Amino acid sequence: MSKLYFRYGAMNCGKSSSLMQVAHNYEENNKKVVVIKSIIDTKGEKFLESRIGLKRKVDILLKEKESLKKHYSKLNNEISCILVDEAQFLTPKQVEELWDITKKLNIPVICYGLKVDFKSNLFAGSKRLIELADELEELITICSCGKRAKFNARYVDNNFTLDGKEVLIDGSKSNVIYKPLCGKCYLKELEKYK
Numbered sequence: 001m002s003k004l005y006f007r008y009g010a011m012n013c014g015k016s017s018s019l020m021q022v023a024h025n026y027e028e029n030n031k032k033v034v035v036i037k038s039i040i041d042t043k044g045e046k047f048l049e050s051r052i053g054l055k056r057k058v059d060i061l062l063k064e065k066e067s068l069k070k071h072y073s074k075l076n077n078e079i080s081c082i083l084v085d086e087a088q089f090l091t092p093k094q095v096e097e098l099w100d101i102t103k104k105l106n107i108p109v110i111c112y113g114l115k116v117d118f119k120s121n122l123f124a125g126s127k128r129l130i131e132l133a134d135e136l137e138e139l140i141t142i143c144s145c146g147k148r149a150k151f152n153a154r155y156v157d158n159n160f161t162l163d164g165k166e167v168l169i170d171g172s173k174s175n176v177i178y179k180p181l182c183g184k185c186y187l188k189e190l191e192k193y194k
């Protein structure tokens with residue numbers, strides 16, 4: 001029986017680089033992997049890009065609410081591992097399908113994603129992953145104060161905000177950026193904002 005893994009963290013915790021490193025390790029040993037990305041994330045489109053300059057083509061660009069079932073033919077026993085980036089954007093149903101793949105097709109699935117959104121609420125995909133994953137692992141990011149970051153603060157034109165919809169990709173428009181913050185720094189921003 002294979003496992004479903006959820007490796008989560010805050011912004012900039014190196015999710016994409018660590019995914020690409022894992023893919024590289026498999027391929028170095030002549031093993032095949034399938035890389036999946038949710039299409040909600042418009043950054044890089046058919047490519048995964050990491051801040052340290054790594055780049056890789058995505059095998060399955062998964063549309064919102066698209067079933068993974070139609071891709072099952074690609075997921076044969078030659079596949080050693082499925083790697084999913086931006087897993088917070090998966091629907092609960094898609095997470096259930098990935099879980100199904102680990103148990104029925106016996107392929108391990110490693111999902112990388114953010115745990116909470118800019119308002120500190122769990123993303124729907126991450127919630128289902130926390131419920132179903134066999135293994136949870138936190139990827140560490142550091143806040144500018146040096147403590148471990150757990151929160152993703154949204155800034156528009158350099159102002160902290162709790163406004164707007166859950167998904168607003170940085171770099172798209174209106175000068176949106178995200179910063180990983182520790183609890184103390186996030187709370188300080190919340191109190192200033194009120």
Ligand SMILES: [Zn+2]
Pocket residue numbers: 143144145146147181182183184185186
């Ligand atoms: Zn801090």
